[in-house]
Amino acid sequence: MPALTFDHVTFSWPDGSLALDDVTAAFGERRTGLVGRNGSGKSTLLKLAAGVLRPTGGRILANGEPVRIRAGHGAPLVADDRIAYLPQTLTLDTTARVADLLGAGRALDAVRAIEAGDVSPERFDEVGDDWDIEARAQAALAEAGLAPEMLDRRVGELSGGEAMLVALAGVRLAGSAITLLDEPTNNLDRDARERVYEMVRSWRGTLVVVSHDLALLELMDDTAELYEHTFTTFGGPYSAWRASLEAAQATAAQQVADAKKELAKEKRQRIELETKIARRNRAGKKKAETLPPIVANAYARRAEESAGRLRVEAREKEGSAIAALDAADRLVRDDASVVFELPDPAVAAGRRILTLGDGERQWIVQGPERVALVGPNGAGKTTLLRRILDAGDGAPPDHSALAAADDAEQRATEAIALASELHTDRVGYLAQRLDGLDEAASAFETVRAAAPHLPDAELRNRLARFLIRGDAANRPVGSLSGGERFRVAIARLLLADPPPQLLVLDEPTNNLDIDTARHLREALAAYRGAVLVVSHDQAFLDDLEPDLTLELREGALTQL
Template identity: 50%
Template sequence: MSLTPPITLHNLSFEWPSGQRALTDLDGTFPSGLVGLTGRNGSGKSTLLKLIAGRLTPTSGSVEASAPIGYLPQMITLEKDATVAQLLGVDAVLTALKAIEAGSVEPADFDAVGDNWDVEARVEAELNRLGLGQVSLDRKVGSLSGGETMLLAVLGLRLAGHEITLLDEPTNNLDQPTRALLYDLVQSWKGTLIVVSHDLELLELMEHTVELHAGELRVFGGPYSAYLQQLDTEQQAAQQEAKTAQATLKVEKRQRVEAETKLARAKRKGRAEQLGGNMPRILANSLKQKAESNAGKMRSGLDGKVESAQAKVDAADKKVRTVEHINLDLPDPQLPAGKNVAIISSQTTQQIIQGPERVGLIGPNGSGKSTLLRQMISGDPTRSGLKGEIYLDRVGFLPQRLVGLDDQVSTMDNVAAVAPSASSGEIRNMLARLLLRGASADLPLGSLSGGERFRVYLSTLLLAEPPAQLLILDEPTNNLDIDSVRQLAEALQAYRGALLVVSHDQRFLEQLNLDYYLEISAQGTLTKSYPNPV
């Protein structure tokens, strides 16, 4: 077995065209096997994966890979016009096979096929194993659910057999059964797999955890829980070190003040003795100079101790991590309790949402949840028996695929376009409460991380004038780090309008204090159920 690390970073730096630095002089290696890459939103995880995959070019430094790399980007579900065959990475092989079957003797076709003469049979077997045997290879990605798209993309990389594979948030949009299928794929993965995810169960399958924090890369042995345990131990020690350093600094400052007081008293006493006695002037001046010299040395020594203590405080404080919080003050949309908000119906059942009810829309991948939400917003009919109608004009919709804003212009300009009466200061204040500060607000939307991008879309809903009386959120926790998911739930708990949420993140749903669930089955039936009491 080779001891060469699969990925090595040499002074890696990347700067966006705007001048914003994403990574600076990053050094480090990734171990072999299953590796979870963790870090807060905006720390540069997705940018780092793009640099490793060759999708971005470093501003300086380099990435050294021991083998060819496969890569699943975070925004795979935006590629709606691709076919399933393209998503699986077998379209070129299938095209060449068809050409050969039709009589082609072109060397390029035989080169494209290589040893993959049984590719159709292997793909069919894998699709059946994942419960996707009904999916045609000619089908468009845009017609698939987000979960189906993601699972097929991961399967495509597995079929490709790369020695190194990078997955960016692979469990986005996956329901629990589909996640279980993905976990099976990961556990039997051949080669090195580097995963960015906020899915705790997936991170627990990892053999190593690599953290990107404060511009540094650090390797921890074991899965996410082991990383958290070690980090907690280190933070307890860092907090104690900071507390001790603060106490020492306080003592040194007090001693400095006490010494200065003693010096002042001695100076006054010496002056009084000189004025009241018969000491010769030359002797008095000599004693004065000696006293001042000794005082200067004492001050210098005490100042040095204070400066040294302050340096230790600063060094200790740097080791203590602080968690920034999303801080949202959501306006009251003034929604009466008995007002009809929306109706959702199947062929046999209908459910009316009234007043500020908080509803979770759940069901397996492909059952039509996102399609139903889009139909409710657009009013266009669906092919299934499910349909919905909204009775309000003031509705905020956060789509699963985060489309509708301009990736080429800044965050500020995107928000200003939907909130024309808001001042620049008001917009910046809102973005700051969503942890998008300073230069981040002026960067093109397309250059932001998935979590930052989500916050921009959310801000366009929260700055609506007048405020939305119904918020419809489709998989809002996609790409959010674990702290941000909890903070989003806390913010939405304070929202006093109606809430309709689609999410496969059960922890998030439990934190929202929902009134009830509407569950859509694979057959398109609609049932109502209530959350289990905590």
């Protein structure tokens, strides 16, 4: 029996838009990579499997029993003690403790309360059999390469990569038979990704992973795809699936070409047939003039019957050729792509945009230059960006943050922020966690706030180029997938009036499918403003070809 089964599952959003249509799927005790274009329903499928969403139709079974939710918060989210689920937007909850992110918060608090003298029955119920929860939680953190003593820190104090590693440690700690991971390597540096890969190589039970990380997808036993609301499975990792798909598409394209040739031939033969019939009719009329009427009528009747049969045969052949072409056309994918139309801020080559410095050295960004900021998880890259942007908003230099820094590394990072300066107030910032969005507002309302003078019809046309179309534009941001949230955030940024002279992008490829990430790279290459990007995606940085690469490590900036 498969561990996880989707039985004719359909899911529609409250506005009626269809996310999944009659999906039947089965996941055994193997590692499965779930792929598909942004917005295809991958995250929705995982939420349904975890019980976070309820299907509109059909049913979902875990080990033969219907999926039911047990806990509504925390991470990993555990349904029925059988399913552990790591959502894509988990790290948005910056107020949670590390212990909560591990899924150990309630049991840990109960154990500590009992040790402090609280003997209420509720506390013992919360502990259950988890009397050693603190030791096991610390061991899980250590396995992920994190400090065991960080249990009581807040998620907001962690880098995005550290928060994801904590959550993955929580998944391991849960020990569920079925595990669902949504983009687990987002924000992770190279070393952290290697730790995740090692976990996956030794994973037991059923593992379903949504990811655009090609190295991670290569560790999968199977590859499943959601495409146009339907589900298919391929036995093998991503590269084998991709090769099979490309071969199938090449065959389909050849079938289309052959079908078009056959249809053209049948149309040509039908025209030639009509010409031939017309000639025969003219010849027959001349011949009929020399024949007795009864013979001439019989001759004409036979000619009409013969022409009719030929016409029927020709129409049938042409109809078959049209049907063959239609069938071949349906096999060829016509994937819509995001159109990133970056504005032209008309930044002159010598225009100073940004100064980055550490008190001893300075790097001045002028004109449409590209700057990459790299460094390990926890080095303070996102903190540095936010300090620089806060100062650019007109806030006074935050010397208190420097004084309050816990260690020398943090003080050095704060000092870099104080020594850096923005020279423009036209800055577009894409946060790593996409946490600057109003969850209750619609996609249309979110972008409208940044472009108040754009007519509604034009705004909807622009959103359509970001594949935010029809009813999707009216859905609350909180209901969108990571890829859809990204498209809303980038649309708000790029459609802003006036256009930004500096784009600050923090891990911009985290939630993008492979094709969309390529389109973003191409658009940034043609952008006439300055770009400052933080990324662990080396392929993205290589294609961007930055003019300057700076590494932040142990509180020091170094040019690479």
